[in-house]
Amino acid sequence: MIHLSHSAVEEILRLKLRQRNSQVFFRLSIQPVGCFGRSYLTKFDQVLQPEDQIYDCNGIQVAIDPDSLTHLQGLTLDYSEDLMGGSFRFHNPNAVKSCDCGNSFSIAEASPE
16 A cells, blocks of 8 residues: 655645646656665656556555555655755655665565575
């Protein structure tokens, strides 16, 4: 399950209004880059893949591919603003290390059996 805070929902809805297509959905995934090996990626998308997992979070459709979902299960997405501007904050129970900006993380590797 993925959770969106109230402020994340408000920001996603605000950003969605700027899209030229009202049928877009919010995609959350990870990519193999960053200080700690994995980085979060958020974007609006128009094409669902057959294997995507879809969550409805307070009226927002969130699509996550199966590979990303493995590392995002239980994630809470928040949004906050400070003197440097606003940004999404990722609270991931699967992350064992995160960089200072919070956008890059590593997970515990499974031990070989």
